[in-house]
Amino acid sequence: MPSQTLNGYEMHYQVFGTGQPIVIxxxxxxxxxxxxxxxxxxxxxxxxxxxLVVFDRRAAGKSSAPANGYSIKAYSNDVYCLLDHxxxxxxxxxxxxxxxxxxxxxxxxxxxxTRTLGLVNTMSYTDRTERIRRQEELDILExxxxxxxxxxxxxxxxxxxxxxxxxxxxxxxxxxxLNLKQYDGIVSTMRSYIDIADSIDxxxxxxxxxxxxxxxxxxxxxxxxxxxxLRDKIRGAIFHTVExxxxxxxxxxPDKVRNILINFWKGNPIV
Numbered sequence: 001m002p003s004q005t006l007n008g009y010e011m012h013y014q015v016f017g018t019g020q021p022i023v024i025x026x027x028x029x030x031x032x033x034x035x036x037x038x039x040x041x042x043x044x045x046x047x048x049x050x051x052l053v054v055f056d057r058r059a060a061g062k063s064s065a066p067a068n069g070y071s072i073k074a075y076s077n078d079v080y081c082l083l084d085h086x087x088x089x090x091x092x093x094x095x096x097x098x099x100x101x102x103x104x105x106x107x108x109x110x111x112x113x114t115r116t117l118g119l120v121n122t123m124s125y126t127d128r129t130e131r132i133r134r135q136e137e138l139d140i141l142e143x144x145x146x147x148x149x150x151x152x153x154x155x156x157x158x159x160x161x162x163x164x165x166x167x168x169x170x171x172x173x174x175x176x177x178l179n180l181k182q183y184d185g186i187v188s189t190m191r192s193y194i195d196i197a198d199s200i201d202x203x204x205x206x207x208x209x210x211x212x213x214x215x216x217x218x219x220x221x222x223x224x225x226x227x228x229x230l231r232d233k234i235r236g237a238i239f240h241t242v243e244x245x246x247x248x249x250x251x252x253x254p255d256k257v258r259n260i261l262i263n264f265w266k267g268n269p270i271v
Contacts, residue, residue: 003062006081007074010064013055013082014039017047020115020270021088023079024054026061027097027122027248029134029160029193030186031153031179034061038096041254050265053091055082057099059185070188072196076105083113092265094118096250097222098193101125104200107207115270117211117234118261121219121249123226124233125193126201130222133159138190153179153186160221204233210268211237214257216245238264 003012014035024042026035034056046052057075059065079102083091092115095103100122107114123130141156153176158165165172179186211234215227224241231239240260242253249257 004085006085007078008069009058009066009078011055011078011082012062013053014043015086016043016052017050019050020265021051021053021083021086021091022046022265023083023091023093024052024250025079025093025095025099025102026054026057027099028057028060029098029137030057030059030065030189031182032060032175033178034063036061037251041251042258045258046262049262050092053082053086053088057102057189059182059189065182065185067184068188070185070192072101072105072192072200073109075102075192076109079106080110080113089113090115090270092116092118092268092270094120094261095122096120097122097247101193101196101200104204104207107209108200108203111209114209116265116268117207117209118264119211119213119227119230120257121215121222121227121247122230123222124198124201124204124230125196126198127226127229130226131194134190134194138187138194141187141190149183150176150180153183201233204230205235207234210264212240212260212264213237214240214242214249214260216242216247216249216253218244219247221247 024038035054038054056063090113093103100119107117137156137159146152213227213231215224231237245253
């Protein structure tokens with residue numbers, strides 16, 4: 001996986017295939033495996049017809065966790081700097097979960113570079129109930145009464161991924177090991193999402209490029225009402241419901257979601 005210092009941090013990224021570029025921004029509020037699941041589940045199929053670009057965000061995956069630069073505007077600029085580094089003038093951009101606000105911000109900041117916008121199980125972060133949940137998770141992460149940072153991270157991971165500790169103990173410990181190395185960056189990332197407030201929501205009407213929104217009907221992490229709210233506020237947005245699907249559609253329903261996206265890209269080519 002190539003590495004390049006871009007916009008103040010060491011960014012790990014990968015490029016697959018040739019053709020019209022597709023940038024997929026992974027989810028997660030810091031830590032974790034970054035774009036690894038996108039690579040394993042989608043790179044082969046997408047790169048048969050397109051050029052797929054993925055990267056690990058700040059304080060995620062194999063990228064570094066810098067001391068600063070944690071804001072949605074900075075994350076949007078990270079994408080801009082990567083495209084500039086790769087000499088890509090225009091792209092289809094997709095944001096999954098926490099990658100969604102970054103994709104939206106990038107589209108707002110750089111409409112001339114954004115051919116289409118794809119939003120997968122995400123939200124604008126203005127939903128009051130969901131903002132309270134993220135604040136509670138941050139409070140747990142910063143709870144100094146816990147015996148150690150590892151315990152703080154484990155408790156926060158229990159909130160973010162309920163049942164994972166019991167169902168997949170090895171993977172749970174793997175995520176803890178990763179997150180412990182990037183603790184400060186994870187805290188800063190979570191704060192930056194709470195700080196979004198209504199800054200994105202108030203500008204959704206400015207989005208004019210073709211937009212597709214995909215959401216699972218049984219999403220408990222970001223309820224489907226959040227996806228429908230995006231649909232109602234983005235002019236002409238196409239909405240797809242994946243019936244019975246939980247959060248994490250790129251991993252849990254890879255074929256269904258990928259087929260929707262590929263058909264959307266083919267119907268809206270870069271010219």
